[in-house]
Each structure stands twice: as structure tokens, then as C-alpha cells.
Amino acid sequence: MKKYLYALLCLFLPAVSAIATENTAPAEVMGAVTVDTAVAKRLYDQGNIFIDVRNLEYFNYEHIRGAKHLDVNSELFTAGDLNILAEKDQGVVFYCNGIHCLGSSKASKKAAEWGWFKIYYYREGFPKWKEAGYPTASFEYPESVAH
Template sequence: MKVLFNTAALFLTATLLSFGAWAEMSPETIPGANTVDSDQAKSLFDQGVLFVDPRKDSDWEAGRIPGAVHLELNKNLSEESLLAEASKDDDIVFYCNGIKCMVSAHASEQAVSWGFKKVHFYRAGFPDWKSHGYPVE
């Protein structure tokens, strides 16, 4: 019985670990957008560029890049809501929860499709921002 339990536990563990490997990775680039790393994102931040956080409310409330505007992807991100914050010629940085988060990729794609010309896709996102010791709120 103990052997059966151990075998089942091992199988379950291996199965769960394999699902983690299948987690969808965000694309490295978004057509029409500029992918930026943490240093480039910080430089844009220091220049006063608009950061948009399209993550869900609970992620937003848990922490964010200071001054970022919260426009949740499937809730209130629209061409109109984005135009209320910036013109189509302004720089805009989208970020989310890192390379396994598709939210900022989809938000960046949307902004490009709406005609925003200076979209920056911060693929590494908030976790990498924090790990660099950059300001958070």
C-alpha cells in the first residue's frame, strides 16, 4: 500500500510540474510596439512616460509602479479610456506580472491596433521592476 501511495504521489507531482512547464510565455515582441527591459523602462519612468497597469484589481492593489494608471484589460481598457490618459503620439508603457503574464502583451496589441504609435511592451514587468529595487507603491 505504501508503494502504491508513493507511486501515486510521484506521478501527481510530476504531472503538476509538467503543467508549470506548459504555462504560456508572453511573446518577446509585439508587432508595432517596442519591447523594453527594466533599465529602459526605468529610463522611461524617469522621463515621466505614462505607465499602464492592465492587471486585475487584486494585483493592482498588491503593488504597482508609482503613478501607473490602472486600466484592467478585460474590464476598463478601451481606446476611449486610453485616450483619456494619453494621445496616440505619446509614449505608453504596458506591464504586468512578468514573462508568463499575457495581459500586457494583449494590452500592447490593442493599443497598437487603435493607432497608438509609441507603445512600449515591458515584458519582464512588475516582478523584475521590484527585483531591481525600483520604486513601488
């Protein structure tokens, strides 16, 4: 019985590993500088523009304080959308939900293709930022808006 289970494990483990790897964000993106949480915080303190590419519900629930939202998974995502948030000579930091979220790598790649040149790819993303205790915010409806 143990041999049978071991044989099954040997057959299925590579397949599970391949699936997990498919959903892991790349370590690097051409045209962008990959940064960890400590460097992301320095960039934040320097006033670089943080762009949250997670879905709007995640963003509204909680995000890096001062971050702007950009739906990178929209079919309508264009250079014009990014240009509204940042000029091409401004530093932009893209983040999403960590290493299993592909949005920030996709946004970083597109920004490089569109001519931005101060691109920071924050691969560790919001979970590590929050874990470090750095500033976060959530969307709050104005008092005058009925829910």
C-alpha cells in the same frame, strides 16, 4: 523500472513544455518596442505613462509608483479607456506580472491597432521592477474612509 520511467518522461515532457509555452508572453508585439527593466526605468524617468494591466487587486496591493490602472481583460476594454489615460502621441509603457502574464502584450497589440505609436511593451513587468528596487506604491484608503 528505470526504462519505464524514462519512457514516461519522454512522453510527457513535450506536453508539459507546450503547456508552459502557451502561458508565456510573446517576446515581441507588432507595433510596440519590447523593453527590459533598465530601459523601462529610463522611460519612467523621462515621464512616459506606465499602465498596469494586472487585475485591480494586484494594482491596489502594489504597483509601479505613478502607474495608472487599466483592466485589459474586461470585455468593455476600448480605445476610449486608453484615451482617458494617454493621448496617441504620448509614450505608454504596458506592464503586468512578467513573462507569464499575457495582459501587457494584449494591451500593446490593441494600442497599436487603435493608432497609438509610442508603445513600449515591458514584458518582464512588475516582478523585475520590484526586484530592481525601483519605486513602487500601494493604494491607500484616505483616513476619512471607513473600512
